[in-house]
Amino acid sequence: MNFVECHEEPIHIPGYIQSFGYLIGIDAESYLITFFSENIRDIFTIENKESLFDKKITDLPESFQSIIESDIYKSLDTFTRRENETYFDKIFIKGTEYHFSVFRNGGQIFLEFETVLENPDKRISNKYDNFYVIDNAQDIWDQLLSTLSKIVNYDRMMIYKFMTDGSGKVIAEKRDDNMQSYLGLHYPETDIPKQARALYMKKRKRIFSNVYSETVPILSKTKQNIDLTFTASRGMSPIHGQYIKNSGASSSFSISIIIDDKLWGLVTCQNSESKHIDLEDRVQAGIFTALASNAYSSFKTKKELEYRMDLNEKSAYLKTEFLKQNSLFDSLVQNRIEIKDLAEADGLAIISDENIVRTGATPPHAIIEKIVKWAYENTNKSIYVNRSFLKEYGENLGLDKDSAGIIIYFIDRTKNEMLIWFRKEFDEHIQWAGNPEKKTDVFFHNGEEKQMVSPRTSFEVFKENIKGNSKRWSSRNTSGVQAIRDVILETSHKQYNTIKQLNDQLKKVNEELDSFSYTISHDLGTPLTVMKLNAQMLLANFDKSEKEKNKLKSIIEEIDNMAEMMHDVLQLSRAKHSEIELESLPTVHTIRKISENAKMTFESPKSEIIIKNCPEVLADKTMLHQVFLNVINNAVKYSSDQDHPRVEIEGIENDETIVYRISDNGIGIPEEEKHKMFKIFNRMDNAKKFKGNGIGLSIVHRIMKRIGGNVDYESNKDGTSFLLTFKKP
Template sequence: MFNTMVNLSNCDTEPIHIPGQVQSHGFLLVIDHQNIIRFHSDNAVTYLTDHTIRLLGQHISDVESYLLANEPADFIASIIALGRNKGFEHSNPYAVTVKGSSFNLIIAPSDEFYLLEFEPAISDLNIDIQRVIGRSVSEILADKNLQRLLDNAAQQVRNIIEYDRVMIYRFAEDGHGEVIAEARNEDLESWLGLHYPASDIPQQARELYKKNLTRIIANVHTTPSRISAAPGYDKKPLDLTNSGIRAVSPIHIQYLKNMGVASSFSISLMYKKDLWGLIACHNYTPRFIDYRSRDSSKLIGQILSSALEFRQDEENQQVKQLLKTAVDQLSNDLLRKPTIGEALTSDQINLLNVVDAAGAVLTYDKEVHTLGNVPQQHDLQNLINWIKTHVDGSFFHTSELSKHYPGAEKIASVASGIMVAVLSRELSEYIIWFKPEQTHTITWAGNPEKNIEVDEQGMTHISPRHSFASWSQEISGKSKDWNPEEVLAATRLREEIFYAINQKANSIRELNEKLRQAYDELDTFSFTISHDLKNPLSTIKSYSQILLRNIELEPKGKQIVERIQAGADKMNVMINEVLEYSRLGRAAFKGGRVETEPIISELIKDLLVAYNVPDMEVNVGNTPDIYGDPVMISQVFANLIGNAVKYSLPAEKPTVSIEGRENEGKVIYSVKDNGIGIDNQFLSNVFDLFNRMDNARNIEGSGVGLAIVKRIVDKHDGRIWVESELDKGSTFFVEFDAANSGEER
C-alpha cells in the first residue's frame, strides 16, 4: 500500500487522509458501485464465521451471510440505495449483529467507492448522551459572557463524556492554538493559557476537522489494522477522509503517548465554515465512545459554534457600525470640504476613526498630512518608497511589518502593523494607518522548537515533544491584528475618496466652462465698450482742437481746453491698451522658435531715443531663444524693458540689466532696474488690470501693461513673478519653454 516518510520537508503535507490503516476497534469493507469488495482491513476476516472465505473481488451479498446475523438478503445493497436517496449522514448508523455482538454499520462515500465501517455499538460511557444532552446545552448557553460560556461548555462536556480533561482550544491566525477554557480532574496540572505550535495540529489535520466534526482515538497503545487492496486497486491510495475509524498519524500517536494520554476525543468548533477551535478531550486510560454518542456530542459543538458565531457577530456588528459611522461622516466631508486633505484630517472625526490605529498618514496632491503617532519624516519617506515598489494591488495590511520591510525594526514602536490604501502609485498618493508594537509573553506547552531530531542518515525529522513543561517566549515586532471590519471600513473609505475626486473633477470642469464663457463675454464686453468709447472721444478731441484755434480764447480757458485734450489723449491710450488686452483673449497662439536677441536690441534702441536718456546704462547678458508666439513675445519684452527704463529715470545713474538662462527645458529671463521699486504690500496685485503704485502716480502709464504681460505668459503656460524693494529697484522674472523643448511638443 501507499507509504510516505514524514520529515521536515513534507510534515505539513503528511497524507493523513490516506493512512492505509484503520484503528483496531473496528473493521472496514470497501465496495465499488457494483457492490464488489475492492478493499478491506485485515482484521475483517476475524469477524467472519468462515475464515476461509476470500473477501477481495467478492460481491457484498455473497459475504453478508457469513458476516451479519438476522439480516435479509441484499441488506447492504438496500441500505446503500436508501443512503444515496436520503443522504448517508441522515440514515447512519445501522444496528447490526456481528458474531453475536452489537455493531454500528456506518456507510460513507469515497470517490467511486463506499466505505462500510463496522464499530462496536457499546460505549464506555455510563450514561445515555441523547437523554442528558438537552439539559447540558441549556447549562452551556445560560451565560452571555463569552468566557463563562466557554468555561460552562468545557465542564458540561466533561460531565457527559467523563474524560479526565476537557479543553476549549482556539486556533490563532498563524495556526498555533491556545487553551482558553478547561475542565479537569483535580489531580491534573492546569493547561489553561498554554499555547501549542501549529505543527501540533498541522494544516491538513485542521482541514479534516472541518469535514469530520468529531474524531475518536480509542486507544493509542493498540496496533492499527492494515488495509488490503484487490489486484489493480493498489496503485492509488484509498481516501479515508470520511472514515470515522481512520488510523491516526504515527507522529500524533507518539505525541499523545508522550503526554501520557491513552485516548482522545475532539469536537470541532466552526465559525462561518472555518475551523475556530476544538473541544479537545483527553483520557489517561483507553476509552471508546460509540457512533450515536459521538453524533450527539457533535450537536454540542454545533450549538456552541452557533453561540460563538452569534456573540462574535454581535461584537463585530458593534465595531462595524462604529467604523461605518466614521466613514459616513468622512464621505460627507469629502463632498462638502474644498480639499481631500482637509476632509480627512482636519475635524474631530478623521482617518483615525476609520480603523483602530494609533497613527495615520495621507499623502495626496504633493502634501503630507499626519495624525497621531507616525514614523519620523525620513523613516516615513523610506517606507513610502518601499510601498511604491513592493506593494502590489490597491490594498495591503500586515500586523508584522518586519516580515516584509527591512527597515521595520527602526519604526517598530509606532509601526509594527500597517494598512495601506493605494490612491495613486504613480503620484505616490496613499493612506497609511499604523499600529504600534505590542510586546507580550506567550507561554508554550514545551519548547516548540524542540520537535526536531536527526536520524543516523542525517535526515531531520519532526519528532513529538517529550517535554511539555511551560516555556516562555517574548514576542516583539508585532502589533494587534487588523480585523475584517477595519479592512472593510478602510476599503469603503478608499471608494468614497475616488467618488469624491470624480465629483470634484466634474465640478471643476463645470466651473472652468462657466469661467470660459464669462471670460469670453468679458472680452466681448471690453472690446465693445472700448470700441464704442472711441467715437465720443474723437468728438471731444475734435471740438477741443477747434476751440484752441479761437484767438479770442482767454489764457485760462486755453489752459482748460489743453487739459481736456491731454485727458482725451490719455484716455485714448488706455482704450487702445484695453482693446489689446481683450484681443489677447481671442488671439490664436502661433508657436515657434523666437530669436530674442534682435527683439531686445531693437527695443533698447527705440526706448533710449523715445525717453532721451543716452547716459542710461543697459546691460544685456545671454539671450537664449524661446518657444512662443513672436508678436506676443515682443509685447512682453516691450512692456518689461519699457517699464524698467521708465521707472529707473529718477535714479542718479539709471541702470537696466537683461539676462536669460536655460535650465531643464525652460528659459528664465530677468529684467532688472534700479528705479523707484515697489512696496511689498502691493507686490501681490502688481499684475492686476489698471493697478498702479502710489509712488508711480507722476510717471506716465495706464496700469494695463503688466496685466497684458501676465495674460500673454499664461497663454504660453509660463510663469512671471517679481522681486522688489522700495527706492532700490525691481527685478521681473519670466519663464518660457526653451526653443528646442517647445518644438518637440
C-alpha cells in the same frame, strides 16, 4: 531513506484500523467483497478468510446472516446513493449488539461495526439551549465543554482555535485538577498539518481509544491503498500516535468546529487512560458542537452587523464634515482625530504635496518622508497593511517603536496625497506548549524506513518573545480605512465612474446586510420546523420521566423563541423596504385590540390600560399596527412586575401633527444607556429579566422615519413615556 514532511504523510490510507472496529468493503457495482479488516473473524464465523474475496455478503448466509437481515443492508442501494453520507443501524451478532454503519466512498461501500457500549454516567443538562442567548463568545465555548463533559467526560477537554497561519491556540479548557493546564498555549502548524486539517473537514469526529493497542491490518486482494477517510475506526499515523503518548495521554477524541464552511477549530479531548466512547455519544457530542458553532457564528454576525451600522453612521458624519471645508487637505486635517480612530491607530500622518500633518504617536517628520519614498518605490497597492513594518524595514528606514505597524492609503499618487496610520510596537509574548522548533526522527511506515518531523517530547510552557510587531490590524481596521477612502472619493468630486462604481459596491454591501433578515427567515425556518416536529414527536410517542419531558419542552420553547426573533428581524427589514401608502387612519380599534392581547401575552391581567383621545393619523395601515404593537407591548411588559401596573395612551392634536403619548409606570430607562435606545439588538441591563431580543424599538424608529414622523421618549425612575409624532391627515 526518504525524508517526509508532516503535510506529506498519507494519513488517509494507513492500511489498518483501530482494534475497536471491524470493517468490510464491497464493490459499489457488483457488491463483491474486495477488502476487510483482519479481525472480522472475531465476530463473524469464517473458516477461510481468503474465501471471502469476490463473494457477495448474501453468498455467505452462514457467516453474515445478521447483516443480510438488517434493514440497512436490504436498502443498501438507497443508503449509498450519495457519496460519503453515513447511515447507522444496530444489529446483533452472536448475541452481542453492534453499531452498523454504511457509507460509499469512490467505488467502494464500507460496512463498519463496533460494539454498543452503555454509558450509565451520561447526564445531559438542559443548559445547551442557552447557546443562542449567550452574549459572549468565551461563554459559548465554556458552555459547550460543560455540556460535553456530561456525555464523554475526558480528563482534559479543550477548544482549540486555528490561527490564520495554521498554528493554533487553546481558548477554553475543562480539566481534572491533576491535569496540567494548556489554556492560552499556542501550538505550531506542524502539530496539525494541512492534510490533517483537510481530513477534519471531511470526517468531523475522530476517536483514538487506545494509542497503545495493536492496530488491525486491512486485507485486500488487489493490495491497493484503501481510502479510510470516512471510517470511524481509521488507524492513526505513527507520528500522531507518538505525539499523544508524549502528551501523557492514552486516548483522544476530537470534533471539528466548522464556521462559515471553514475549519475554525477543534474540540480536543484527552484521557490519561484508554477510553472508548460509544458511537451514539460521539454523534451526540457532534450535534452539541454544531449547535455551539452556529451560536458563535450568529453572535459574530450580530456583532458585525452592529459594527457596520456604527461605521455607516461615522462615515455619514465625516461626509458632512468634509463638505464644510474648502479643500480635501483641510477636511482631512480638521477631522484627523476621527480618521485616526476609525482604524484604531495610535497615530496618523496626513501627506499632501510637501505638507505633513501628524496627530497621535508618530515617527518624526524626517522618518515619515523616508516611509513615503519607500511606499512609492515598493508598493502599487492603493491600501498597504503591515503589522511587522518595524521588524522588516526598521533598520533601513531608521524606524522607532511608534511605527511598528502601518497602513498606507494612496489618495492620489500624482499629487503626493496619502494617509499613513501608525501603531506602536507590541511587546508580544507567545506561550507555546513545548518548544515549537522542528526536530527529525526515524519512523517505519508500511515496512519502509522514513525520516519525518518528530513530535515534541515535552509540552512544558515555552515562552517566545517577538519584537518589531504591532498588534494585528483586523478586518474592521481595514474596513475603517476603506470607509475613509469612500468618503474622500465621494466628497472630493473625483471621476464620475469611480464614484459610481464605489456607490454600487456600497449599495451591494448594504443590500447584503439588509438581506440578513431574509436569509434567517428562509434558511433557518425549515430546519427549525423540522427540529420542533421531531421534539414534539418524541414528547408524544415515548414514555419518559418528567425530567426528560421538561427537557423536550425546553427545546420546543427555545425553538419558538428563535422563530419569534427571526420574525422580528424580518419585520425590521420590511420596515425599510416595503411599499407604503399613506392615508388617514383611525387608531382606537387597533389600540384597544393590541392592548387586550398584550395583557394576555405577558400574563398581566391586572394591568390597567387607560385609553383616552385617539385622533386619526396619516400613516400606512400595516406599519401603523407594527408601531403601536411594539410600543404598547413594551409598556405592558416592562410594567407587569409593578404592584399596580398602569399604562396610559393619549393622542394630542397640534397645528400640523398628532402626538401619541404612551406612558407606563415600569422599570424606566437608565440615563447612561439612552443613546443606545433605538439600536438593533440593544437591551438595557435592567430589562434582561424580561423576554425580548432588542429589535422592536428599531422597527418603530425605522417605520416612523419612513412615514415622515418621529419617535422620542421621556423616562425616569417612575416609568417611561414614548412620544409618537404623526403627520396630521
